[in-house]
Amino acid sequence: AQKITQTQPGMFVQEKEAVTLDCTYDTSDQSYGLFWYKQPSSGEMIFLIYQGSYDEQNATEGRYSLNFQKARKSANLVISASQLGDSAMYFCAMREAWNQGGKLIFGQGTELSVKP
């Protein structure tokens, strides 16, 4: 079974508008962490934002925020005021059993294109 599902292979957004990238996850653990990474065409994975399963507030980092809905097992990334440089692949990832060194599992990714 897929642990991390990203149902949008590709997304388009107009520059300066907001966009939401979807992510759902599957786990029976109570303690887990959710991550979003950006991968531009250069190939390097860049960490964007983290949400712990016990965090009550949604995580925010600058223009990035994570819409965490625990009951629905979703962790959508919201990018506000899109910029041309936001065009990239975006990966949602989860770590289960983090206190035992659980590995980071990635979804299939969503390719975001920002239009001028």
Place this chain on the structure above:
Amino acid sequence: EAGVAQSPRYKIIEKRQSVAFWCNPISGHATLYWYQQILGQGPKLLIQFQNNGVVDDSQLPKDRFSAERLKGVDSTLKIQPAKLEDSAVYLCASSLRQTSGANVLTFGAGSRLTVL
């Protein structure tokens, strides 16, 4: 702070040949990871080291892949003999602590392998 260094960036080989990739993590990072990213997919963990010990190598094809992290610093991933399906980007990542929920992985730029 210097990032995760990987080499070579690109490698083209014939099937059944061998190849080796090198990774130097961020100084002080105890945990090192090798991920395989096939085109159009999310990264998949091959092996995880804590210092110079293996934590998880459950998805490493051990008949052809090997990895070592002597002295707990830099690491080498080897493929011998290579198959066509090994064509992928090999990403190295490191992190400060293994047993932490917010354990952020820092990735290198990757080594792109093409097997002909």
